[in-house]
Amino acid sequence: MNVNNFRFKLGGKEFVPIMIGGMGVNISTSELALSAERLGGIGHISDAEVMYVCDTMFGTNYTAERRKLYIENGSNRDKSIEQFDLVQLAEAQKRFVAHTVNKKTGNGAIFMNCMEKLTMNNSSATLKVRLEAAMDAGIDGITLAAGLNLRTLDLISDHERFRDVKLGIIISSVRALGIFLKRAVRLERLPDYIVVEGPLAGGHLGFGPDDWQTQNLRDIFIETLDFLKKENLDIPVIPAGGIFTGTDATEYLQMGASAVQVATRFTIAKEAGLPKDVKQHYINAGDDDIEVNTASPTGYLMRMLKQSPTLQYGMRPNCEALGYLLDNSGKCAYIDDFYASFESRSADGKTNAKGHTCLCIGMARYDCWTCGQTTSRLKETTNRLPDGSWQLPSAEDIFHDYLLSENHSIRLPEIEKLP
Numbered sequence: 001m002n003v004n005n006f007r008f009k010l011g012g013k014e015f016v017p018i019m020i021g022g023m024g025v026n027i028s029t030s031e032l033a034l035s036a037e038r039l040g041g042i043g044h045i046s047d048a049e050v051m052y053v054c055d056t057m058f059g060t061n062y063t064a065e066r067r068k069l070y071i072e073n074g075s076n077r078d079k080s081i082e083q084f085d086l087v088q089l090a091e092a093q094k095r096f097v098a099h100t101v102n103k104k105t106g107n108g109a110i111f112m113n114c115m116e117k118l119t120m121n122n123s124s125a126t127l128k129v130r131l132e133a134a135m136d137a138g139i140d141g142i143t144l145a146a147g148l149n150l151r152t153l154d155l156i157s158d159h160e161r162f163r164d165v166k167l168g169i170i171i172s173s174v175r176a177l178g179i180f181l182k183r184a185v186r187l188e189r190l191p192d193y194i195v196v197e198g199p200l201a202g203g204h205l206g207f208g209p210d211d212w213q214t215q216n217l218r219d220i221f222i223e224t225l226d227f228l229k230k231e232n233l234d235i236p237v238i239p240a241g242g243i244f245t246g247t248d249a250t251e252y253l254q255m256g257a258s259a260v261q262v263a264t265r266f267t268i269a270k271e272a273g274l275p276k277d278v279k280q281h282y283i284n285a286g287d288d289d290i291e292v293n294t295a296s297p298t299g300y301l302m303r304m305l306k307q308s309p310t311l312q313y314g315m316r317p318n319c320e321a322l323g324y325l326l327d328n329s330g331k332c333a334y335i336d337d338f339y340a341s342f343e344s345r346s347a348d349g350k351t352n353a354k355g356h357t358c359l360c361i362g363m364a365r366y367d368c369w370t371c372g373q374t375t376s377r378l379k380e381t382t383n384r385l386p387d388g389s390w391q392l393p394s395a396e397d398i399f400h401d402y403l404l405s406e407n408h409s410i411r412l413p414e415i416e417k418l419p
């Protein structure tokens with residue numbers, strides 16, 4: 001028995017039940033998502049910092065233009081005037097999504113991970129633009145994540161694709177699910193799938209500092225199935241977080257999962273966006289190198305490698321250029337930390353903003369090495385090369401291993417010859 005014995009039925013279609021989770025900022029690249037799509041599964045792109053991502057991919061100048069517009073405000077702690085241009089945001093989003101969906105060649109699908117915590121100094125208006133532009137550009141599905149808000153469905157309820165696009169939510173507790181569903185029932189628009197993310201996942205975690213260590217995915221997953229059964233709701237449930245082998249995935253599918261969402265194994269894929277040397281750090285990481293910390297200014301816990309350069313940042317916030325985490329009054333916890341440490345800087349003039357980090361810059365530069373707990377096992381999944389470095393598997397290698405392996409074995413990629 002392996003994952004290939006199962007299929008994920010969604011909206012009249014059948015998929016291979018492997019979904020590669022969204023990894024911002026541009027870690028789950030178009031190429032990574034398209035590999036899953038080509039193999040019949042579902043790949044996510046992430047719209048985190050989409051204007052910046054467009055600049056790096058297509059040579060547009062959104063970030064530089066925004067910086068120019070607000071440069072005078074750079075030394076002001078109050079960033080409330082620094083709004084995003086909604087027309088440009090829509091343009092960037094459409095371009096980014098179209099670039100990916102227009103390259104589909106398989107029977108799978110391309111979904112977009114949309115983190116609602118990217119409040120962009122005007123949370124409702126920017127979220128509406130992001131979601132509608134993605135639908136306009138032909139995205140197959142949208143997974144609402146980090147900061148799930150009850151009003152989100154209302155924002156897009158008059159869009160022509162509101163009922164046809166696949167909409168999913170990520171939850172980490174049945175309580176959060178219950179609250180969201182109440183609103184969805186009123187709008188007669190239930191989510192098409194529910195990702196249950198446990199405490200071993202990468203990125204931001206939906207748990208508090210006191211409960212992430214005591215909770216486990218299996219229990220929350222079973223509770224979710226029981227809750228849906230009790231409510232007579234037939235919504236596919238997709239567990240995520242720590243599903244490392246094809247057998248882990250098969251066990252969840254046997255327990256009633258419709259598919260699994262996985263990410264950490266793919267962080268080191270050739271197609272993933274992290275720079276090559278950072279992928280080597282991920283593979284070399286041991287358990288002791290991984291921490292769950294409070295460095296994210298969003299207020300959510302985040303899992304990272306302790307060596308992440310972003311944890312050493314003491315730089316001036318660059319909201320003029322990026323500003324994706326500004327709340328609706330132009331504030332971000334990192335700005336407060338930065339100025340507090342700036343005011344108490346040492347005699348040599350050094351500042352070190354302890355506490356939060358500038359995630360906008362850290363993620364954009366691939367300096368925030370967020371990762372799942374199973375990162376310390378990545379070395380089991382590939383070959384060490386004669387020069388001591390690790391071979392980077394292709395997305396297809398990893399996908400096939402999830403699909404076909406049994407008894408918790410991991411099929412290593414074919415050994416690559418060094419040039």
Ligand SMILES: Cc1cc2nc3c(=O)[nH]c(=O)nc-3n(C[C@H](O)[C@H](O)[C@H](O)COP(=O)(O)O)c2cc1C
Nearest residue numbers: 021022023024145201202203241242262263264372
């Ligand atoms: C490097 C990395 C970045 C991630 N970024 C995001 C993100 O931007 N948004 C999100 O909803 N989840 C994010 N996640 C969570 C994944 O989408 C996924 O649900 C989870 O990590 C699956 O568990 P696994 O990594 O143990 O396979 C990220 C995970 C990793 C490893």
